[in-house]
Amino acid sequence: MPNRPANAVLRTLRERIARIERSGAADRPSRTIPPGIPAIDQALPGGGLATGALHEVAGAGSDTEHAAAATLFIAGLLARLPGTVLWVVAQTDLFAPGLAGAGLPPDRVVFAEAGKDVLPAMEEGLHHPGLAAVVGEISGRLTLVASRRLQLAAEQTGMLAVALRRSRRFDDPALREPTAAVTRWRVTALPSPPALPHAPATPGLGRARWRLELLRCRGGETGSWIVEACDEAGCLGEDVVADVWRRSA
Amino acid sequence: MPMRRIIALFLPTWPIERLRRFGLDATPLVTATHDGRRRVIAAVDPAAAALGLHAGMALAQAQARVPGLTIHDATPGADADALHRLAAWCLRYAPLTAADPTDGIWIDITGSAHLQGGETAVLRDLRHHLPLRVAVADTPGAAYAVARYGADDLTVVPAGATQTALAGLPLEALRLPPETIRGLRLLGFDTIGRLAATPRAPLVRRFGPLLATRLDQAFGSVFEPIVPVVPPDLPRARLAFAEPLLTAESFSAVIVRLAATLCAELEKAGRGARRLDLLFERVDGSVQALRIGTARATRDIRHLARMLDERLERVDPGLGVEAMTLVAPLSDPLAYAQAPLTETGAPAPDIAPLVDRLTNRLGPGRVYRIAPVESDVPERSARRVPALAPPVRTAWPADLPRPVRLLDPPQPVEAMALLPDHPPVAFTWRRVRHRVRRADGPERIAGEWWKRDGELRSVRDYFRVEDEDGHRYWLFRRGDGDDPVTGDMRWFLHGFF
Numbered sequence: 001m002p003n004r005p006a007n008a009v010l011r012t013l014r015e016r017i018a019r020i021e022r023s024g025a026a027d028r029p030s031r032t033i034p035p036g037i038p039a040i041d042q043a044l045p046g047g048g049l050a051t052g053a054l055h056e057v058a059g060a061g062s063d064t065e066h067a068a069a070a071t072l073f074i075a076g077l078l079a080r081l082p083g084t085v086l087w088v089v090a091q092t093d094l095f096a097p098g099l100a101g102a103g104l105p106p107d108r109v110v111f112a113e114a115g116k117d118v119l120p121a122m123e124e125g126l127h128h129p130g131l132a133a134v135v136g137e138i139s140g141r142l143t144l145v146a147s148r149r150l151q152l153a154a155e156q157t158g159m160l161a162v163a164l165r166r167s168r169r170f171d172d173p174a175l176r177e178p179t180a181a182v183t184r185w186r187v188t189a190l191p192s193p194p195a196l197p198h199a200p201a202t203p204g205l206g207r208a209r210w211r212l213e214l215l216r217c218r219g220g221e222t223g224s225w226i227v228e229a230c231d232e233a234g235c236l237g238e239d240v241v242a243d244v245w246r247r248s249a
Numbered sequence: 250m251p252m253r254r255i256i257a258l259f260l261p262t263w264p265i266e267r268l269r270r271f272g273l274d275a276t277p278l279v280t281a282t283h284d285g286r287r288r289v290i291a292a293v294d295p296a297a298a299a300l301g302l303h304a305g306m307a308l309a310q311a312q313a314r315v316p317g318l319t320i321h322d323a324t325p326g327a328d329a330d331a332l333h334r335l336a337a338w339c340l341r342y343a344p345l346t347a348a349d350p351t352d353g354i355w356i357d358i359t360g361s362a363h364l365q366g367g368e369t370a371v372l373r374d375l376r377h378h379l380p381l382r383v384a385v386a387d388t389p390g391a392a393y394a395v396a397r398y399g400a401d402d403l404t405v406v407p408a409g410a411t412q413t414a415l416a417g418l419p420l421e422a423l424r425l426p427p428e429t430i431r432g433l434r435l436l437g438f439d440t441i442g443r444l445a446a447t448p449r450a451p452l453v454r455r456f457g458p459l460l461a462t463r464l465d466q467a468f469g470s471v472f473e474p475i476v477p478v479v480p481p482d483l484p485r486a487r488l489a490f491a492e493p494l495l496t497a498e499s500f501s502a503v504i505v506r507l508a509a510t511l512c513a514e515l516e517k518a519g520r521g522a523r524r525l526d527l528l529f530e531r532v533d534g535s536v537q538a539l540r541i542g543t544a545r546a547t548r549d550i551r552h553l554a555r556m557l558d559e560r561l562e563r564v565d566p567g568l569g570v571e572a573m574t575l576v577a578p579l580s581d582p583l584a585y586a587q588a589p590l591t592e593t594g595a596p597a598p599d600i601a602p603l604v605d606r607l608t609n610r611l612g613p614g615r616v617y618r619i620a621p622v623e624s625d626v627p628e629r630s631a632r633r634v635p636a637l638a639p640p641v642r643t644a645w646p647a648d649l650p651r652p653v654r655l656l657d658p659p660q661p662v663e664a665m666a667l668l669p670d671h672p673p674v675a676f677t678w679r680r681v682r683h684r685v686r687r688a689d690g691p692e693r694i695a696g697e698w699w700k701r702d703g704e705l706r707s708v709r710d711y712f713r714v715e716d717e718d719g720h721r722y723w724l725f726r727r728g729d730g731d732d733p734v735t736g737d738m739r740w741f742l743h744g745f746f
Contacts, residue, residue: 062681063720066654068745075653084600095744096619096631097645098653106619106631107640110600112607113615121607128603189719191686203672205689205713208721208746232647 033077033160036236037227040212045219049077049183051133052158054151056142056181058165060188064175066093067137067166069210070187072102072230074135074162079103079234081160083132086125088112090137103234119146126153126161133160140167140174147179184216190226207237252408254368255475256342256356257392258375259382263352264292266379267331268321275319281308282323291323325351337480340578342371344526344538345477353396355389355475360563361540363612364524372403387411389475390467394422394441411468416442423463429456441467474535477528484518485576486510493532493569497561500573505554507575512548521546521583527557529564530572537564541609544637545601546581552602556609604636621645625694627743628657649692650713652723652744659741664724666740669731672712676724678742683716693729708735713746721746 032048034041041047049055057074059067071094078085079102087094087109096106114121122136134154142163154161165175188211195204208229214222228237260266264280277297279290288308297318302311312318329350336348342365345357362368372383384395386406391414395404398418406414415422418441420430432455438444444452445464453461465471486507494500504527515522523546527539541556607616617633620641624630630645645651664676672688690712696704709725716722723744728736 061718061720063745066745068652068654068721071653072746086603093654093656095627095651095653095655097621097627097651098655098744098746100645101647101651102653105644106621107642110604110616110618110636112611114611117611121611124606124610125603128600128606130600130603189721191717191719192715194687195689203688205687205715205721208715209719 033081035077035212036080037225037238040214040223040225040227043214043221043223044183044217049160051081051160052155053182054147054154054161054163054180056147056163056165056179056184058167058175058184058186060186061170063187063189064170064172065166065168067164067187068098069189069208069229070164070185072098073185073187073210073212074164075099075102075104076230076234076236077162078133078135078160079230081132083108084130085109086112086122086131086134088114088118088121088125088134088136090115090118090139094137101232102230103232119150122150122161122163123153126150126157126159129157129159131159133162135162135164137164137166139165140172141177142174142179144178144180147181151180151182181216182218183214183220186213186215187211188213207231212236253357253359253387254362254385254408255387255389255392256358256368256372256375256383256385257349257389257396258339258354258356258379259393259396260352260354260379261382262292262294262380263332264323264328265294267328273319273321277302277315277317278319278321279308279311280321280323282325333478336478339375340478340480340526342375344528344540344576344578345475345536347475347477349393353393355392357475357477357538358385359538360560361538364540364542366613368405369403372405376403386414388467388469389473390424390463391415391469393424394418394467398422412445415445415467416440420444423460423467425460425463429460432456472533472535477536483576483578484511484514484520484522484580485574486514487572487574489572490570493571495566495569500561500564500566500570501554501558503573504557504575505550507573508550508554508557511575511577512550512553515548515577515580515583518580519582519584520580521548522553522577522580524577524579525553525557526576526578528574528576529566529570530574531567532569532571533567535567539564542579543601543605544608544635545605546583547601547605548583549602552605556606559606559609601637624697626697627651627655627694629697629700650746652721652746654745656743659725659743662724662740662742664726664740666726669729670710672714673724673740676714676722676740676742683714683720683722685714686717688712688714691726694725706732706734711743 031051032046034048057070059070063069085108100106112121118136118138122134125131125134150161167175190209190211192206192209194200195206196202210227210229212227213224230236265278277300278294279297279302280292281288282291290302290304290306290308290311292304293302300315332348336346336354339346339354339356343356343358343361347355349355362371365371368385375383382396382402384392384399384404386392386395387408391411395406395414420433449461466473488503488507524542529537539560604616616636618636619631620634621643622630622632662676662678664673666673670691672690673685675682675684691710694709696707698705708729709727711725714722714724722742724740724742726738726740728738
């Protein structure tokens, strides 16, 4: 009983601070998209990935170049957000049936082949309030200045901006440089368990396993979780969720 | 000097062409005129030319040579009017066109080629509509010369290559009077290249300043303006200024006012603009133009003004701009939209302005959606559709997993597998060996024999494999493992999950 007024007061205070931080850019309630796993939702401020902000996702290891797992993770998140998505690509290797398999049907995605102009095209999309989200595939460096511009544009219209980082080098230091993104994720593929747990020798593929690492989170905690890949509805699976390490940001 | 690109059209049989468009199908056909003493031929069509007739020949002689000849009176006034109308028709390619009597047209395509897919595409489209010779170059003089006297019917002179393109052309290409050309020939000059290489002063003393002017115009040292043709019935808005304007901010302000006037005029006509031309009249008399296009007819002042602002840096104001005109050469009917009285939920957001802006920035064909195609072959199962097309609402089969990245073309890998339908135990790609821990498949995809004959018997066996690190790949083997007709049994990597 006595906790409730205190919680309400804290909530209003937090909202006021958030509004001041946004400097009144958009007076709309910011939604969050929860990844769907309670342990991850708790680590994120607001219970999910905030709209009106820039998020970064990258692959790891040999998937750094093609970022297949990272792409599926993004597709799964966007599958649960209604509206049209603008996907800005630099090269044409994105295969739409794969996105549809993660819950993002082709009617909802508008592709833009931007070549070298991925960042300006992303900004153009972020200035247009009719979209739900803008995803941009960025190869190589993303400077602090450029990411700050994207973050400000996303704040203005309250849209979700995702930077999918790719690089030809496995351990590219450019991917570790600081940016203005609110969260930074790394999706690594892990060996998956047998398709039929009771008959492990049967050939076949079950759901893939990913290690989802939250490397940087503004106002939340970093962490690392092992999850099952998204299904056709875009929902992650919770099979073995292990907090490998936790550290306050 | 701003970089210009000018197209010159040469219609050698324009009078004949005009008559053909009026429905005169007879062949062979000549037009006849009176030169003061007798009737002579003015223009011949290709069939008559093949029979040996040419312009200037006596009409009686021609009739004796070719009994079934159709003769029409030459009407140079109607020809010139029709040429002007043709120049106005050419406004679909660029904002500035001009007729070059008696048988040529100039199109200033600086900065507008991107909306049609490039200069070569525009030239091909022009030749598709009319029998003509066409060339694009940096100056009107150079384009004129190459179109009339160049080797091919369609020539693109790259920017800066004017010297080499003009070097071998005859002197007639310079638009000089016949006595000057006779005199130059007597002196031993036969090509423009040799003429340009000699010192100017003695030639000018002998033949007059026009020689130097034409050479300078052809090579670009002197600006040759094109007087644009103005079709009277397009929606337009014009503003002239008391003082010439120079700054981008002033241009932006004028753009907004012009757009407001033009959209009001379009609204009265119930139309929306699909293409806009913004013409800048400079103090020195030349005209520069910008062109933008939209995917859907629109009367949104802010959207149009914003797209014009984005292209402002291409305009060189020179010493000042004294008037600006906004024309809508292409417009579609646009009905009024009824705004709802109450906000019963947000309407579906319109992404047409965004598609316009991205298309103008990135180029045509770069903004699209994907629609499923009923085809088993993966690289053919998705096609591009325009971004504003209505939703397709079909889907790929839900039980066939597909990768999210597809390699084009599939990359060969070395793999070892037990035939005929076991997945590989290991494969090597880019010199890295991957051991396969788990796999699923085969998914057999047969060739589409109705598309290509070579696919009559060919099959691909696709496997989804997961290596020791957990990465998933989409491999296929060409052939079913039994019959060599179905494929050469090589393995390929097609995508990543």
